[in-house]
Amino acid sequence: MRFADFTGQERIKNLLRNAVAQGRVAQTYLFAGPPGVGKRALALALAQALNCLSPQGEDSCGTCPSCRRVEGGNHPDVLLVEPGGGALKIDQMRWLQQEAALRPYAGRRRVFILEGAETLTDQAANSLLKLLEEPPPSAVLILLAVAPERLLPTVRSRCLTVYFYPWPKDRLILELRRQGVPAAEAAALAEIAGGSPGQALALRPLLPQIQGAVEALVQAAHRRDDRALLAAAQELASREEMVLPVLNGLAAHGRRLLQEGGPGAGRWAGVLRATLEVQRFLERGVSPLYALAVFALQVRRALQAEELLPVGVAVEKEER
Numbered sequence: 001m002r003f004a005d006f007t008g009q010e011r012i013k014n015l016l017r018n019a020v021a022q023g024r025v026a027q028t029y030l031f032a033g034p035p036g037v038g039k040r041a042l043a044l045a046l047a048q049a050l051n052c053l054s055p056q057g058e059d060s061c062g063t064c065p066s067c068r069r070v071e072g073g074n075h076p077d078v079l080l081v082e083p084g085g086g087a088l089k090i091d092q093m094r095w096l097q098q099e100a101a102l103r104p105y106a107g108r109r110r111v112f113i114l115e116g117a118e119t120l121t122d123q124a125a126n127s128l129l130k131l132l133e134e135p136p137p138s139a140v141l142i143l144l145a146v147a148p149e150r151l152l153p154t155v156r157s158r159c160l161t162v163y164f165y166p167w168p169k170d171r172l173i174l175e176l177r178r179q180g181v182p183a184a185e186a187a188a189l190a191e192i193a194g195g196s197p198g199q200a201l202a203l204r205p206l207l208p209q210i211q212g213a214v215e216a217l218v219q220a221a222h223r224r225d226d227r228a229l230l231a232a233a234q235e236l237a238s239r240e241e242m243v244l245p246v247l248n249g250l251a252a253h254g255r256r257l258l259q260e261g262g263p264g265a266g267r268w269a270g271v272l273r274a275t276l277e278v279q280r281f282l283e284r285g286v287s288p289l290y291a292l293a294v295f296a297l298q299v300r301r302a303l304q305a306e307e308l309l310p311v312g313v314a315v316e317k318e319e320r
């Protein structure tokens with residue numbers, strides 16, 4: 001893909017385009033951010049620009065044999081390394097070290113894109129460190145990570161970190177509309193996709209089920225029905241791919257209630273807090289079953305709490 005063909009992440013596109021134009025591309029990058037916001041696409045766009053045979057300014061042409069090979073995933077100098085069996089392992093890093101030492105076969109730079117860098121085993125990370133300290137002159141290493149805080153600090157400090165932020169909701173809706181998603185569906189997807197167009201499209205087939213699960217939690221919470229709440233949380237834990245989208249949907253419901261400020265709205269501040277907290281648990285790798293059980297407990301506690309009266313009301317009562 002050319003930089004010009006990628007929608008969104010303007011700041012990062014400019015950063016990378018300028019680096020290409022000025023011949024100042026770093027040799028070790030860490031692209032950090034949620035899934036589906038363009039980390040891999042822009043890593044490939046950079047690889048393509050670095051190896052294009054007839055560059056157009058700071059972008060690739062998209063049509064030369066080199067660009068076509070990058071797009072087809074078979075350029076000999078642009079290599080993706082993916083976790084095998086859930087982790088990036090030491091054997092892969094040894095292979096990487098040998099490959100990175102080679103001169104480019106067909107292009108100008110050998111670009112290695114490491115998916116799921118947070119899954120590096122300690123052994124593999126230590127082996128990778130040597131390469132990050134002294135990368136061979138033609139090599140560019142791009143680590144992609146959803147949870148960069150799980151990387152060894154020594155690995156992080158040797159990379160130029162580029163943070164990919166979630167898309168703002170209105171931009172995300174526009175992008176989904178541009179891709180032909182009907183308005184109501186686009187709005188619903190934008191609430192659950194965590195600011196990621198890639199996630200939004202991937203979740204499209206699951207939307208009715210996700211909405212159903214959000215509704216079950218919302219109903220149980222409004223009825224303050226502990227048993228239904230725990231059952232809904234447990235059910236959700238068994239559908240791992242739905243956990244984050246459902247929590248996003250629940251948080252969106254809570255925010256709406258707080259904005260509207262109707263009866264019982266105050267308690268939803270606690271629910272919202274619990275929702276954000278369980279997301280942090282999950283990012284740290286806590287099992288969904290455990291995280292959601294704790295979540296159900298916290299929601300219960302939040303809903304049992306006495307609702308805080310707005311200050312004005314409290315004062316009026318005392319005066320009477």
Ligand SMILES: [Zn+2]
Nearest residue numbers: 052061064067
């Ligand atoms: Zn080209």
